[in-house]
Amino acid sequence: MSGTSLVTARERALAVLGGEPDDQTLGRYLHGIPGVDAVGLEQRAAGLGTRSIKTSSKKWALDKIISLVDLTTLEGADTPGKVRSLVAKAVNPDPADPSTPRVAAVCVYGDMVPYAVDALGGAHGDPDDGLISVAAVATAFPSGRSSLEIKLADTAEAVAAGADEIDMVIDRGAFLAGRYGQVFDQISAVKDACRRADGTSASLKVILETGELVTYDNVRRASWLSILAGGDFIKTSTGKVSPAATLPVTLLMLEVVRDWHLATGHRVGVKPAGGIRASKDAIKYLVTVAETVGEDWLVPHLFRFGASSLLNDVLLQRQKMTTGHYSGPDYVTID
Amino acid sequence: MSFLEYAPAPESRAILSLRDQYGLFIDGEFVEGRGTPFQTISPASEERIAMISNANPADVDDAVAAARRAYDRTWSKMSGRDRGKYLFRIARLVQERSRELAVAESLDNGKPIKESRDVDVPLVAAWFFYYAGWADKLDHAGLGAGPRAHGVAAQVIPWNFPLLMLSWKIAPALAAGNTVVLKPAETTSLTALIFAEILQQADLPPGVVNIITGAGDTGATLVAHDGVDKVAFTGSTAVGRAIAKQIAGTDKKATLELGGKAANIVFDDAPIDQAIEGIVNGIFFNQGHVCCAGSRLLVQENIHDEVVERLKLRLSTLRLGDPLDKNTDIGAINSKEQLERIRMLSDVGVAEGADRWSVACEIPENGFWYAPTIFTNVQTSSRIAREEIFGPVLSVLTFRTPAEAIAKANNTPYGLSAGIWTDKGSRILAVADKLRAGVVWANTFNRFDPSSPFGGYKESGYGREGGRHGLAAYLTPAPVGQAAISAGRAGAKSVSAGRAAAKPRIEAKDAAKNTRTAPSRSAKAAKKGAAK
Numbered sequence: 001m002s003g004t005s006l007v008t009a010r011e012r013a014l015a016v017l018g019g020e021p022d023d024q025t026l027g028r029y030l031h032g033i034p035g036v037d038a039v040g041l042e043q044r045a046a047g048l049g050t051r052s053i054k055t056s057s058k059k060w061a062l063d064k065i066i067s068l069v070d071l072t073t074l075e076g077a078d079t080p081g082k083v084r085s086l087v088a089k090a091v092n093p094d095p096a097d098p099s100t101p102r103v104a105a106v107c108v109y110g111d112m113v114p115y116a117v118d119a120l121g122g123a124h125g126d127p128d129d130g131l132i133s134v135a136a137v138a139t140a141f142p143s144g145r146s147s148l149e150i151k152l153a154d155t156a157e158a159v160a161a162g163a164d165e166i167d168m169v170i171d172r173g174a175f176l177a178g179r180y181g182q183v184f185d186q187i188s189a190v191k192d193a194c195r196r197a198d199g200t201s202a203s204l205k206v207i208l209e210t211g212e213l214v215t216y217d218n219v220r221r222a223s224w225l226s227i228l229a230g231g232d233f234i235k236t237s238t239g240k241v242s243p244a245a246t247l248p249v250t251l252l253m254l255e256v257v258r259d260w261h262l263a264t265g266h267r268v269g270v271k272p273a274g275g276i277r278a279s280k281d282a283i284k285y286l287v288t289v290a291e292t293v294g295e296d297w298l299v300p301h302l303f304r305f306g307a308s309s310l311l312n313d314v315l316l317q318r319q320k321m322t323t324g325h326y327s328g329p330d331y332v333t334i335d
Numbered sequence: 336m337s338f339l340e341y342a343p344a345p346e347s348r349a350i351l352s353l354r355d356q357y358g359l360f361i362d363g364e365f366v367e368g369r370g371t372p373f374q375t376i377s378p379a380s381e382e383r384i385a386m387i388s389n390a391n392p393a394d395v396d397d398a399v400a401a402a403r404r405a406y407d408r409t410w411s412k413m414s415g416r417d418r419g420k421y422l423f424r425i426a427r428l429v430q431e432r433s434r435e436l437a438v439a440e441s442l443d444n445g446k447p448i449k450e451s452r453d454v455d456v457p458l459v460a461a462w463f464f465y466y467a468g469w470a471d472k473l474d475h476a477g478l479g480a481g482p483r484a485h486g487v488a489a490q491v492i493p494w495n496f497p498l499l500m501l502s503w504k505i506a507p508a509l510a511a512g513n514t515v516v517l518k519p520a521e522t523t524s525l526t527a528l529i530f531a532e533i534l535q536q537a538d539l540p541p542g543v544v545n546i547i548t549g550a551g552d553t554g555a556t557l558v559a560h561d562g563v564d565k566v567a568f569t570g571s572t573a574v575g576r577a578i579a580k581q582i583a584g585t586d587k588k589a590t591l592e593l594g595g596k597a598a599n600i601v602f603d604d605a606p607i608d609q610a611i612e613g614i615v616n617g618i619f620f621n622q623g624h625v626c627c628a629g630s631r632l633l634v635q636e637n638i639h640d641e642v643v644e645r646l647k648l649r650l651s652t653l654r655l656g657d658p659l660d661k662n663t664d665i666g667a668i669n670s671k672e673q674l675e676r677i678r679m680l681s682d683v684g685v686a687e688g689a690d691r692w693s694v695a696c697e698i699p700e701n702g703f704w705y706a707p708t709i710f711t712n713v714q715t716s717s718r719i720a721r722e723e724i725f726g727p728v729l730s731v732l733t734f735r736t737p738a739e740a741i742a743k744a745n746n747t748p749y750g751l752s753a754g755i756w757t758d759k760g761s762r763i764l765a766v767a768d769k770l771r772a773g774v775v776w777a778n779t780f781n782r783f784d785p786s787s788p789f790g791g792y793k794e795s796g797y798g799r800e801g802g803r804h805g806l807a808a809y810l811t812p813a814p815v816g817q818a819a820i821s822a823g824r825a826g827a828k829s830v831s832a833g834r835a836a837a838k839p840r841i842e843a844k845d846a847a848k849n850t851r852t853a854p855s856r857s858a859k860a861a862k863k864g865a866a867k
C-alpha cells in the first residue's frame with residue numbers, strides 16, 4: 001500500500017483550516033472542535049463491548065482479525081533471527097491449517113527492515129492483495145525525543161531499506177505545550193521523507209501515544225492535527241506506555257476519521273496498538289469499527305491491530321471453532 | 336452475509352421454569368383468583384406464556400386483610416434491623432436469580448435482554464440493598480425520632496419496567512415497616528409472580544407482601560379499599576387523576592408517578608457524539624416506554640441539521656428484533672393497544688405537517704413493533720410535541736437562546752425530567768435551576784440510582800421515590816407526645832431525636848411537604864449530583 005501525496009494533504013489542510021498551519025490557526029481550529037464527555041464516551045464503548053458475536057459471525061471476525069494484524073516485535077533484543085521467525089509466522093500463522101489468512105504486516109525497528117524484506121521474499125507486498133507489508137517504527141521511537149534531522153534520517157533509511165509503512169511518533173511535549181504548528185510541520189516533514197525515489201510513497205501511521213496525552217479532548221485534537229498534517233493512519237500507542245490502546249480511545253479516533261471522511265470524502269485509517277491480547281477484546285474493536293464508521297473500514301488500509309500475543313489467542317479460538325474443543329498453548333507456535 | 340448482521344445470539348430460555356398458570360400471592364401462598372383468568376403473551380411473538388389469575392373484589396379483601404394481619408401481628412412489631420435482614424435476603428436472591436428474572440422480563444414485556452440484564456434487574460437488587468440499609472435508621476429519615484409506618488400500602492405499577500417499579504414500591508414500603516398489596520400491570524404480571532416465589536424462598540412472614548393480578552378494575556378496587564392506608568401508583572396521568580379523586584377526603588396518603596414529556600436540550604457547544612448517544616438513549620431506551628423519556632429534543636437552531644443528520648446515521652445502526660437476542664437494541668412494543676396509540680399519534684404528527692423519518696429496518700411478522708422514528712419540523716403546538724406518546728418516537732424542535740430553551744422546556748403540563756447537553760458547567764447549573772422538572776440530567780440521560788429521589792412536577796404527579804425522600808413517603812412522624820418519649824428512650828445518644836422532640840410541629844410540617852408537594856431544592860440538587 002502507498003500513502004497519499006503530501007501536496008494533496010497540504011492543500012486539503014489549507015482548505016479545511018482556511019490559513020497557514022501555524023500555532024494560532026491550528027489552535028483556533030482544534031479548540032473549536034466540540035468537546036468529549038468522558039463518561040458518555042466510556043459508556044458508549046462499554047455498550048459496544050456487550051455485543052455478542054457468535055457462530056458464523058465469530059468465525060468471520062477471527063479471520064478478519066488475523067488479516068488486520070500488524071505482527072510486531074519491538075524489543076532491544078531483536079535479532080535478524082527473531083525477525084525471520086516473526087515473518088515465517090506472519091506468512092503461515094497456523095501450520096496445521098493452511099486456510100488461515102496471513103497477517104497484514106510485520107512491524108519492526110528500522111534496522112530490522114532489510115531482514116524482514118528478505119525473509120518475506122515473494123510474500124512481500126500490499127495486504128489488500130493478500131501479501132504482507134513491512135512496517136517500520138521511526139522518528140526516535142518510542143519517545144520521539146530527538147532532533148528533526150535525526151527523525152527524518154531514521155525515516156528515510158527505513159523507506160530506502162524497503163519499508164512500506166512508517167509508524168512515527170508525534171512530539172507529545174510540543175503538543176501539550178500548544179506548539180501545534182511544530183507538530184504539524186514534523187508530521188509533514190516525515191511524510192515528505194516517506195517518498196521513494198520512484199515518486200511513490202510509504203504509508204504514514206502517526207502514533208499519538210494517547211497514554212501520554214491523557215484526556216480525551218487531547219486525543220481528539222491530536223487526531224485532527226495528525227490527519228490535517230497528512231497522516232494516512234492514526235495510531236493509539238507505541239505499546240511502551242501504559243495505558244496503551246483502549247476501546248474508548250479507539251472509538252473516539254474512529255469518530256474523528258468518520259467526521260473527516262464526511263467533511264472531505266477522504267478516508268484515514270485507525271490502528272489501536274498495545275494491550276489487545278484476547279480475541280474477545282479484538283472482536284469488540286471490530287464491532288466498534290463496524291458500528292461507528294461502517295463495515296467497509298475493516299480492510300488492511302483502513303484498520304489494523306498492532307499486536308504480538310493477540311495472534312496466538314485468535315488462532316486458538318479459530319482451532320476451537322474448527323475442531324469443537326480447546327487445545328492449548330502448545331498447539332500454536334511461538335514466534 | 337455482512338458482519339453487521341450479527342449471527343443470532345439468543346439468551347436461552349432453559350433457565351425459566353414457568354408454571355402453566357399462576358395464582359394470586361396472598362398471605363404467603365399462591366391461591367386461585369375468583370375472577371376470570373387471563374393469559375399473558377410475549378409481545379414479540381404473541382405466543383401464550385401462562386394463564387394469570389384475576390383477583391375479584393373478594394380476593395382484594397383477602398389480600399388487604401392478610402396485609403393488615405401481617406402488619407398488626409408481625410411486621411409492625413419487628414425491629415428495623417430484622418426487617419432489614421429480610422430485605423438484604425431478598426436483594427441477594429434477586430442477584431442469584433438475576434438471569435432468570437431478566438429472561439422472564441424480556442419474554443413478558445418485550446424489552447431487549449441487554450436492558451433487562453444490564454439495567455432493570457441490577458437496579459432491582461440495588462433498590463432492595465439500599466432500602467435494606469435504611470430499615471434500622473428510620474430516625475434519620477427526616478421525620479424526627481420514631482416515625483411510624485402508615486400500615487397497609489396499596490401499590491399499582493405499570494408495564495414498562497415491571498420488576499423495577501415493583502422494587503421501587505416494595506423496598507421502601509417494607510423498610511419503613513408497612514405491609515403491601517401490590518398489583519402489577521395486566522400485560523406484565525410474570526416477574527412479579529416469580530418475585531413472589533423469591534419472597535417464599537426468603538421466608539418473608541406471610542402477608543407482608545401480597546401480589547394480586549388483574550386488570551384496571553382490580554387496581555381500582557384495591558386503591559378504593561377501606562383497609563388501605565397508603566396508595567402508591569405509577570402510570571398514566573388519567574388513571575392517577577382518577578385515583579386522586581377516589582381517595583380524596585379519606586386519610587389515605589398518596590404518591591403518584593405519572594406521565595412526562597421531557598425536554599432534552601442540546602446546546603451548540605455540547606459534546607456532540609455523546610449528545611447523540613444521549614438522545615438515542617433518552618428516547619429509544621426500552622422502546623420509549625419510559626415516563627421520563629426525552630421525547631422532545633430541543634436543539635439549538637445553528638446545529639439542528641448536523642444533529643439530525645448524525646442522529647439518522649446513528650439510528651440506522653440500531654437493531655430491532657427478538658428481545659431475547661443479546662444484540663437487540665429495540666425490542667417489541669408491549670401491547671397491541673400501545674402500538675395503536677403510537678401509530679395514531681404518529682399519523683397525527685404527519686397530518687400536522689411534521690416530517691416523519693423512520694429507520695428502514697425489517698419488522699418481524701408476528702408481535703408488536705414500531706421502527707424508531709423521528710419527527711422534524713415539529714411546532715410547539717403539535718400534538719406530538721404536547722402529548723406523551725410512550726413509544727420510540729422523537730419530536731425535534733429548535734431554540735435560539737437559553738431563555739427560549741427554558742421556556743419551551745417548561746411549556747408542558749408535565750414536569751418529570753429534562754436533559755441538558757453542554758460543555759459549559761455554569762450553563763448546566765443556570766439552566767437546571769430554571770427547569771420545572773423533578774429530575775434534570777446533565778450530559779447524560781435515563782440514569783437511575785436508589786439513593787436519588789425521582790418524581791414529578793405538575794401533571795407528572797407528586798411525591799418522590801428513591802433516596803431518603805422515597806422512604807419518608809412511607810412514614811408518618813410520631814405523634815407529638817410519642818416523639819418525646821421515643822427521644823427519651825433513645826437517650827443522649829441521638830442528637831437528632833432530641834431536636835425533633837424540641838420542635839415536632841415544624842418537623843411534621845416539613846415531612847408533609849416532602850410527600851405532598853413539589854420537591855425541595857435539595858432533592859433536585861441531589862439529582863444533579865447523581866446525574867453523572
